[in-house]
Each structure stands twice: as structure tokens, then as C-alpha cells.
Amino acid sequence: MKIAVCVKQIPDPATPYTLDPATHFVVRPAEQVLDDTDRYGIELGLQLAEATSGSVTLVSMGPAGNLQGIRQALAMGADKAVVVSDPALRGSGAAVTARVLAAAIAREGFDLVVTGTESTDGYSGVMPQMLAELLDLPALTFARKVSLEGTTIRVERQTAAGYDEVESALPVLISVTSGAVEPRYPTFKGIMQAKQKPVDQPTVADLGLDAAAVGAAGSGQSITAVRPAPERAGGVKIKDEGEAHLEIIKVLERTKVI
Amino acid sequence: MKIFVFAELNTAGPSTISLEMLTKARNLGGEVAAFAVGAGSDAAFATLGAHGATTVHHLDPGDALPAAAAAAALAGLVGDGDLVFFGLTQTDRDVAGRLAARTGAAVLSNAVDVKVEGGSVGVVNEILGGSTLVETEFTGSGPRLVVVRPKSFTAEAGAAAQPQVHTVPVPDTGRSGAARITARHAEESQGPSLADAAVIVSGGRGLGSAEKFGLVGELAGILGAAVGATRAVVDSGWVPYSVQVGQTGKTVKPSVYIACGISGAMQHLVGMKDSTTIIAINKDEEAPIFAVADLGVIGDVHQVLPKLIQALKAR
């Protein structure tokens, strides 16, 4: 089975990102990491590839930087990566990103597309469904458990109230929640091999897309203001010396909880 | 400009977020229609009407996962410049994504407010755990899709009004509509629901184990509160996803939120920081949760919670 997994490189979340004051775009350092939540999609892809003697191709859009995040993903065991990185893409909205990823995935060919449910930095949370529509696929979204039987994929789909059992025949797109699988740690061998694995970096033109229709201009949206949120009035902080529960009770009384 | 509000119909009626969005749409003025998906009923349509929908387009996709059919049907209804509201919930997100791809429309997600001024439509987003607000305007043509965070608006019923109901035939969506629901399961925990509870006791990894997480449930039981949790403990399997609070879980606004052993990651804060009063217990005095806490207790949950439970039981 040929599996495409969408992964994203993001600025290290340990250092909060900043916005360019002029363009309001997120400032992206050369050193980027793999979005932690993508490890679940990669793991699922690897498990299904192992079960079917298939392959896993990573698909990503964004400034390539030094490809550190992509190498992290390859080190887990994926076979190769396609990173669409083109200055024309600066400022692309979610809809443009979806068109670019769909074109890259279609060019590779696939039986299964795997994504996360939302990215850590962008969290539009609508990318998987946009991709499915553009690729004319059913989408088994918010999967917290996945099984493959022949050519039928079954998932437990998280809902607000619990979960639904949902199924579809291949080809299909799955968006996987964190916790659905236990991501493997890269081995030393995996890390060494990742350095040699092919990373294809097509431009927008290579994918047959019009550069004028992507990037900020093609996104139909523009940031008009960035401002600090109104701050919460500061509270009190106490150290528990054995009696702190009494202070909590005072607050519960004051707020008429008890 | 017409405003369409997506409304998922559950056994209990329209989703709460759909009523919040209808109220907002009604207050923005203009023509408001609901696009209702699921098994319908006169009561459900009346509820949509009371919250602002003058028209309800109703689609019942049966056991198909609804997104493909709903997006195809909506694409035929929405016109250039129309606003379409979705909630940040699973099914709403599925439909919003497919509709955006189908129509080529821009979609602005995670909105906490929507502003319409003259011809321009903009949304407000919270980033960096809610510390910074970003305003984004639609600039292109086509319909304008907005995905709204739950609890951004307050649902208020207006005068009862029976809306005009149009039954939407299920469009044939071929391969993209092929996913089927074979069974549905509810996992609601006991006691008040997270969405409606006046008091929430929420626990994080600081509780240490699934067994010790029981302290959170015990305190909630005594206070008549709902139990909440961080994603870290949901991922560990201590509690079901349905109690997760935060960016990818539920957004809550209780009068009192008690955070036990929770660090206060940005993705958790956006789901609870608008609670009226926040009490936090954490042994790390630098924990970010203290930045939003009205009462911060630097202490060990295994010391503080048993004493608190004991004292409350003794009352």
C-alpha cells in the first residue's frame, strides 16, 4: 500500500513564535522541528505500511530551512519526503496550502493519505477535509483507533459525545488524533539512514500550479491588526504550609459554590 | 449578504454551538438561514427558529458520514459574499473544509469574534494561549467561511418563530461520500456536563496516575461539579476524550474552575481562561497556570486535595 503522510515543520514550540510586525506572517527560523502531533500520523502510516509491505512518503509544505524536522520524521522510518518550498507560497492561507499539498500527493500517487487533526502552530483544523475533497476521497476524520481488513479501513471517530464506528474502502484519507497510536522513537540506525533518504523539493510550477494563485495574494484574507488581549487581573499566590485548603474553601464560599 | 449557520442535529436537538452562532448572526442583522444536518424534528427546527433562523435547510444523510453531502448541498445554496458559520467541532470542521475546497472560498478558523462593517467581514483570533488577538479580513470574492470557537457567543432564544423548512435532497457525492457510520457510542461521564457546569474540577498529569486522578472525581462529586482533564491525561487513557478541556477539547466558561496538577500549556489555557474564578494547585511555582489563577496554591495535590475533600465532607 502506498501511503502519503502530511507532516509539518514548525518553529520550536518551546520558544514562542513571533509575528513579523510589517507582514504579520509568522517568523520562521531556519532551524525548525517536526510538529510533535505529526508523529501519530507517521506511526500509523508506518504500521500500515509494515502490514502491507507498503511505503510511506512524507508530504510537507513550508520553508524548508535546514530540513531538521523532515529528517526527524524520516528517522522514524518513512521512505522519502516531498517538501514543497517556494518563496511564492509566503503567506498562504489554509485553502492554498490544501491545493498545494493535494497536487503534491496526487503527483506521488497513493492508496491512503494520513494527516493529523490540527497542527500545533496553524491549527486551522480543516486541512484534512479540504485535502479529501480536492483528492475526491472519503475522509475518516478524528480517528482514535484504526484497523485495516483487506481493502476496508475501519476507525473509531471521536465525537463530542463519545465515538462512532466508521468505515470505508480504500483509497481514503484518515486524520488521526494524538494518542491513537504510540509513536516509535527513532533508532540510531534510523537517524543515520534519514540523512541519505531522498527529499524531493518541487516548486509551485513543478506541481503545475500558478504562482499568482498561491501565497498571500491567492489566499483571500489579510491580517489587519495584532494587539494584546485584555489582561486578567492578577490573583494571589500562596505556598501550602498545610493549611492552603482553607484558603480554597474561602474562595468557594465567596463564590457561593458552598 | 446572507448568513448561513451550520447546525448539527443530535438526539438532544441542535448542537449548542449552532445556537450560539445563530444568536450572533441574528445580532449582526440581515437574513439568517440554518443548514441543519441529521435526523430533524419540529422541535429542533423551532429551536433554530427561536435563535434566529428564518429558514432551515434540512439534510438527513442517514448513516453516511455527512460532510461530503452537506458540503455539496451547501455549495449550491451559498452565494458570493455570503457568510457561513461553522463551530469548531468535528462534523462542522469536516463540512467547512470540504465546502472551502469545493467553492475555493477562504476559511478563517478558530474565530472568537466576527465583525461586519460596511462590506467588509473580519474575524478575531486568539493566539499564544489567548494573550494576543489577531484580526483578519476576507479580501477575495466567493462565500466567506468562518469556524467559530464554542462559547465565543452566548445563545439566547428570541421570540418563538416557526422557520420555513426546506428539505434538501441528499446529493450524490460518489467516492468522497462513501464513508459509513456503522455504530454510535456515547461516553458521557456522570454528573453535570462540562459544557453547562457552573463548577469544574480539572486534573492534569500532576495527579500522577489514573488511580490518583480519582481525587479529582471525588472533589467534583462533593461540589456537584463536572470533571475536566488535560490532553496529557486523556492521551494516557486515564479519562475519555469527552472530558478534555482546551484547544482540541472543550471550551468551558464555568463560574469556578479548579485546576489540579495542570501546567497551563497554551492549548489548555485557551479552553478555560475565561472562567470567572480560577483556582490552581501546582507544586511548581513557575507553572504558567498561575498567570490566570485568582487563587494559586503552590503545593502538592496529594497533600492539598485530600485535606480539602476531608474538610468539605466534615461540613
Ligand SMILES: Cc1cc2nc3c(=O)[nH]c(=O)nc-3n(C[C@H](O)[C@H](O)[C@H](O)COP(=O)(O)OP(=O)(O)OC[C@H]3O[C@@H](n4cnc5c(N)ncnc54)[C@H](O)[C@@H]3O)c2cc1C
Ligand atoms: C495541537 C495541540 C493541541 C492540544 N490541545 C490540547 C487541549 O485541548 N487540551 C490540553 O489540555 N492540552 C492540549 N495540548 C497539550 C498541551 O500542549 C499540554 O501538553 C498539556 O495541556 C499538558 O497537560 P498537563 O498540564 O496535564 O501536563 P504537564 O504539562 O506535564 O503538567 C503537569 C503539571 O503538574 C505539576 N505537578 C506534578 N506533580 C504535582 C503534584 N504532586 N502536585 C501538584 N502539581 C504537580 C507539574 O508542576 C506540572 O506543572 C495540545 C497540544 C497540541 C500540540
Ligand SMILES: Nc1ncnc2c1ncn2[C@@H]1O[C@H](COP(=O)(O)O)[C@@H](O)[C@H]1O
Ligand atoms: N504546511 C503543511 N504541510 C504538510 N501538512 C500540513 C500542513 N499544514 C497542515 N498539514 C496537515 O494537516 C493537519 C491539520 O493542520 P491544520 O489545518 O493546520 O490544523 C496537520 O496535522 C498536518 O497533517
